Amino acid sequence: MAEEGKKKSKFVKNLKYYVLALVVMLFLIKLNKTVFFIFLFSIAAYILKYIRGMFGLKVVVLDTLHFSAIMLAKFIGIKEAIIFVAINTLAIDFVTFIASDGTFANFFFYSVSTAAAVAIFGNAPMILYGSIAALMYSVLYFIYRTVIIQNPPFDVISKCITSFIFTFLYISFLGPLFALIMA
Amino acid sequence: MGNTQKTAVIAGSVLASLFYFGLITHLFLAGEIILEIYLLLVLLQILLSAFAMGFYIIHIMFKNLANKLKFHFITRFMEQPRMEGNYRDNWWQLHFASRAYGEYWGMPRTYVKLQFREEKKYNGKKLAGYSNYDFNGRKIDSIQHMVRPYKNYLLMKVKGYVMDKKKITALMDFLMKAEKESRAK
Numbered sequence: 001m002a003e004e005g006k007k008k009s010k011f012v013k014n015l016k017y018y019v020l021a022l023v024v025m026l027f028l029i030k031l032n033k034t035v036f037f038i039f040l041f042s043i044a045a046y047i048l049k050y051i052r053g054m055f056g057l058k059v060v061v062l063d064t065l066h067f068s069a070i071m072l073a074k075f076i077g078i079k080e081a082i083i084f085v086a087i088n089t090l091a092i093d094f095v096t097f098i099a100s101d102g103t104f105a106n107f108f109f110y111s112v113s114t115a116a117a118v119a120i121f122g123n124a125p126m127i128l129y130g131s132i133a134a135l136m137y138s139v140l141y142f143i144y145r146t147v148i149i150q151n152p153p154f155d156v157i158s159k160c161i162t163s164f165i166f167t168f169l170y171i172s173f174l175g176p177l178f179a180l181i182m183a
Numbered sequence: 184m185g186n187t188q189k190t191a192v193i194a195g196s197v198l199a200s201l202f203y204f205g206l207i208t209h210l211f212l213a214g215e216i217i218l219e220i221y222l223l224l225v226l227l228q229i230l231l232s233a234f235a236m237g238f239y240i241i242h243i244m245f246k247n248l249a250n251k252l253k254f255h256f257i258t259r260f261m262e263q264p265r266m267e268g269n270y271r272d273n274w275w276q277l278h279f280a281s282r283a284y285g286e287y288w289g290m291p292r293t294y295v296k297l298q299f300r301e302e303k304k305y306n307g308k309k310l311a312g313y314s315n316y317d318f319n320g321r322k323i324d325s326i327q328h329m330v331r332p333y334k335n336y337l338l339m340k341v342k343g344y345v346m347d348k349k350k351i352t353a354l355m356d357f358l359m360k361a362e363k364e365s366r367a368k
Contacts, residue, residue, distance in 0.1 A: 062230075169226065169229070170226075172222070173222040173223060173225060173226035173229075174222070174223060174226060176218065176219040176222055177219035177220065177222065177223050179219075180219050
């Protein structure tokens, strides 16, 4: 009974933060579209990464970071996309004391792949520049984790493949909806 | 779960999935929902189906391990897998945990338990010597002596899930050796 009471109060405590986040987001829609989308995508990336972490998965499952960066780069601006990537890689890793060389590498790879794909192929269909961005990130990550820092090949390849697959899935199925909302 | 029940659950899941897909496609073709929403609903189905299938495949892998070891699988689908049985005249339990009690999720561990009904005493210092131990490239977090009302056991926490029969039997052999060396005199 005491444990159930504890669980309930923790839920009620968290519920207040969720409601607050929702209210903040509703204000942001009216005030500033850019900040709203950066806020929305950051929350989504954090929640889905947390769910992934629950299962102890090292592969990139559910992570929407790259998809979000591509959407921001295309419909808001490349500068805003880089800011979003910086918040979700550099800032979050430093705040949670898990920053490493991989943090900077991730920031660089996500930014470069997103910016290059959107800048060069931005006028092509979304699925094309989205896939190119995803492929570019996977290739850069593979080179970094095999040539520069040698990690177990199976781990690196599985992360590259799942990262590409999930970004491609999100671009294919969620891309049109966000294009409608953000355009 | 009996075979009939298992078949019924699988068939029910497939039918539910087909029904859902049929419903959203019907709504899209009838113009009730736009293409973008349809794609979102399809993605939702893909992700949920993939997760359910992933869980099921992992569940089958653990059941296969139990069959190979001739252990009895004592948990249900979606519960943390546990199996019990005899190996080299000892009573064992294997528990595949995704977090330590009271800790955060996302820490896959294989708990190898060498169990006894009679009371045993061990040298704590010798057991502590197995903390952060490297065994054939696999990290053993610790070996602890746990006492329960109806049994006591040596609990060896191994990093990751060990699903290979040879590797798990090697770990059990190692734990038996550690048990002999750590007995209190």
